[in-house]
Amino acid sequence: MSEKYGYNGSTDGVPSASTHIGTVIVTGANSGLGFEVTRALAEQGAHIVMACRSIERGEEAKQKIESEFLGASLTVHELDLADLDSVAAFAEWFKSTHDGLNVLCNNAGVMAIPRQETADGFEYQFGVNYLGHFALTAHLLPIMQQTTGESRVVMQSSVGHRNGEIDFDDLQGEESYSAWDAYGQSKLANLLFAYELDRRLHVAKASVKSLGCHPGASTTNLVHYSAEQGGFRLDLRLMSLMNAILAQSAERGAEPMVYAATDPGIEGGEYVGPDGLMNMRGDPMLQPSSERSYNEELARRLWDVSEDLTGVSFELPGPN
Numbered sequence: 001m002s003e004k005y006g007y008n009g010s011t012d013g014v015p016s017a018s019t020h021i022g023t024v025i026v027t028g029a030n031s032g033l034g035f036e037v038t039r040a041l042a043e044q045g046a047h048i049v050m051a052c053r054s055i056e057r058g059e060e061a062k063q064k065i066e067s068e069f070l071g072a073s074l075t076v077h078e079l080d081l082a083d084l085d086s087v088a089a090f091a092e093w094f095k096s097t098h099d100g101l102n103v104l105c106n107n108a109g110v111m112a113i114p115r116q117e118t119a120d121g122f123e124y125q126f127g128v129n130y131l132g133h134f135a136l137t138a139h140l141l142p143i144m145q146q147t148t149g150e151s152r153v154v155m156q157s158s159v160g161h162r163n164g165e166i167d168f169d170d171l172q173g174e175e176s177y178s179a180w181d182a183y184g185q186s187k188l189a190n191l192l193f194a195y196e197l198d199r200r201l202h203v204a205k206a207s208v209k210s211l212g213c214h215p216g217a218s219t220t221n222l223v224h225y226s227a228e229q230g231g232f233r234l235d236l237r238l239m240s241l242m243n244a245i246l247a248q249s250a251e252r253g254a255e256p257m258v259y260a261a262t263d264p265g266i267e268g269g270e271y272v273g274p275d276g277l278m279n280m281r282g283d284p285m286l287q288p289s290s291e292r293s294y295n296e297e298l299a300r301r302l303w304d305v306s307e308d309l310t311g312v313s314f315e316l317p318g319p320n
């Protein structure tokens with residue numbers, strides 16, 4: 001990535017703009033994009049809390065990064081987004097051990113898996129990709145607001161949000177379930193939330209901004225996990241072939257989130273993704289998301305429903 005994106009990933013000894021990133025939480029930091037975001041920010045001197053559902057996988061990933069960057073400042077802590085008690089416990093631990101939070105990278109996710117439920121009875125993709133991050137953000141917003149300087153919330157979405165619809169009559173896919181529709185719904189919800197949060201932060205004149213991003217198509221464990229769960233009917237070898245043609249590396253796919261997390265000039269409410277073929281690969285750039293993702297009425301309704309479902313509220317004034 002070049003410096004025109006405000007990201008100096010080089011190790012040429014020139015202090016980068018993001019030397020002052022401070023403290024970052026990355027969810028799903030042990031694998032794929034979360035791992036690469038962690039790696040890139042560690043190289044830039046951030047202190048990163050790797051929020052992982054498996055401590056073992058988290059520690060393994062941490063060791064890999066530490067062996068590459070001596071002095072990397074990393075802590076692994078357990079977070080299972082499929083369990084709101086785990087989300088609350090993670091946030092409590094973080095608030096009792098840290099003075100501030102500069103960037104919250106809401107990255108973890110699952111894709112197109114057969115219907116299953118979280119500990120709280122939510123459809124798993126909606127629960128993990130969206131509701132878990134909604135609750136996590138609400139718990140952590142007070143410490144972000146108290147943090148010196150500016151803080152950011154960055155939501156990992158997907159081009160798949162474009163096919164998404166919020167089915168308020170059957171949010172949990174109990175009456176009818178399509179693995180891809182549920183994924184699209186969760187990824188649209190990520191963006192509706194990112195933009196609504198930014199509008200409310202703006203009204204509150206908060207020093208926190210909220211943004212969205214997506215990685216295009218990137219080679220990670222996402223498809224394999226889906227296949228393992230029995231959600232992906234396509235043969236893995238065919239998927240690998242498609243990945244080889246279409247997808248970029250996880251390192252490249254992480255760049256939009258790194259950009260959203262660190263670019264000094266980016267505004268709240270922006271959306272970052274690759275600039276190449278069908279926005280599937282390439283350098284990160286600002287781009288519009290779907291028209292539906294900017295629907296404020298839809299976003300407000302989803303916000304209210306999400307507060308009811310999770311039992312977690314934001315201490316923010318409503319939108320104007």
Ligand SMILES: NC(=O)c1ccc[n+]([C@@H]2O[C@H](COP(=O)([O-])OP(=O)(O)OC[C@H]3O[C@@H](n4cnc5c(N)ncnc54)[C@H](OP(=O)(O)O)[C@@H]3O)[C@@H](O)[C@H]2O)c1
Nearest residue numbers: 028031032033053080081082108109158217218220221222
């Ligand atoms: N790869 C792509 O082309 C692509 C495209 C569009 C969007 N995305 C989005 O990018 C994000 C990262 O995915 P990835 O491609 O990097 O896939 P990945 O390699 O499978 O990584 C997913 C991460 O999420 C974690 N995770 C899953 N369920 C969790 C839970 N209940 N609680 C906490 N963490 C959980 C996984 O933990 P475990 O390792 O323990 O399973 C893993 O660390 C997802 O939100 C995905 O929707 C990816």
